[in-house]
Amino acid sequence: xxxxTILQRGEPVLSAISKPILNIDSAEIKQLIIDLKSTVALAKxxxxxxxxxxxxxxxxxxxxxPSERYPDAPLLAPSxxxxxxxxxxxxxxELGWEGCLSVKGKRALVPRYTRIEVKFxxxxxxxxxxxxxxxxxRIFQHELDHLDGITFIERLDDESDAIDEQQWxxxxxxxxxxxxx
Ligand code: ZN
Numbered sequence: 526x527x528x529x530t531i532l533q534r535g536e537p538v539l540s541a542i543s544k545p546i547l548n549i550d551s552a553e554i555k556q557l558i559i560d561l562k563s564t565v566a567l568a569k570x571x572x573x574x575x576x577x578x579x580x581x582x583x584x585x586x587x588x589x590x591p592s593e594r595y596p597d598a599p600l601l602a603p604s605x606x607x608x609x610x611x612x613x614x615x616x617x618x619e620l621g622w623e624g625c626l627s628v629k630g631k632r633a634l635v636p637r638y639t640r641i642e643v644k645f646x647x648x649x650x651x652x653x654x655x656x657x658x659x660x661x662x663r664i665f666q667h668e669l670d671h672l673d674g675i676t677f678i679e680r681l682d683d684e685s686d687a688i689d690e691q692q693w694x695x696x697x698x699x700x701x702x703x704x705x706x
Contacts, residue, residue, distance in 0.1 A: 528564045529578040531626045536579075539627055540674040543574075543581045545608050549650045554584070558648055561586050562603055570626045571595055572664045574671035577627050583608045585668035589661060594624060598660055609645035609669055612654070614638040621663055622693065623677045632693040633686050635677045637663045 532539060546554060557580060565573035565586055574585035588603035589595075620634040641662045644654045657665050667677060678684055688696075 527560055528567050529560050531564065531568060531573070531577050532579055534625075534628050534676050534678065536627075538576050538579050538581055539671070539676060541576065541581050542674055543576055543583045543672040545583050546646075549607060549646065549648065554582075555648075557582070557584065558586075558605055562588070565603075565626075568626050569594075571598055572668045573626060574668045576671050576674075583672045585609070585671065587661070587664050587668065589664060595660070601661070605648040606665070606668070607646040607648070609643060609665070609672070611638075611641050611643050611666070611669065613642040615640040621660075622697070623663070623667060624690070625667070625677055627671075628676055628678060628687070630690050631678070631687040632690055633677060633681055633688065635663075635667075635680050637666045641665065 548554065557575060561573050561575065561578065564578060565588055569592055571589045572585060572587045575582040584607050586603055586605060587601065589598045589601040591598050591600065615638060617639050618636040619639050620636055622632055623635045624632045639662060640656065640658045642654065642656050643665060644652065646652055678687055681687060
């Protein structure tokens with residue numbers, strides 16, 4: 526098990542379209558899954574996509590858990606999502622705060638569908654179809670965007686709509702920040 530370096534926006538692999546995975550059972554993919562799980566756990570992220578560690582492959586991990594950055598996140602065992610697709614959306618979007626391990630120190634309100642139907646393969650190659658809502662739907666859309674070369678910054682009307690993490694803390698929890706300063 527090793528943790529991998531998380532690439533930052535500007536690296537070409539983060540703006541590339543990733544390739545479908547055809548050989549889920551390969552040693553390379555099995556190792557990548559292990560390494561992504563440990564990397565996202567160490568970074569305390571709620572998801573990580575293969576391009577973020579330099580692998581242009583259609584694979585991501587969702588590992589929602591409450592944290593300082595996402596206090597309302599549901600607790601979920603890490604899920605491996607391979608060759609994902611959104612098959613249907615409810616056409617209704619809402620704004621929610623997002624950050625990204627590849628866009629360090631920035632947060633923004635990003636519009637996402639509130640309900641999506643998805644299909645994907647798990648690490649055993651088993652097909653799943655699921656309906657995701659709320660925060661989990663948000664993570665799925667954020668991570669799927671990475672596989673299509675899109676970070677949350679590209680989802681904003683204006684790049685300057687992204688704010689520094691410190692400003693964000695002041696907005697979501699002014700009292701808490703006041704006691705720290
Ligand atoms: Zn991200």
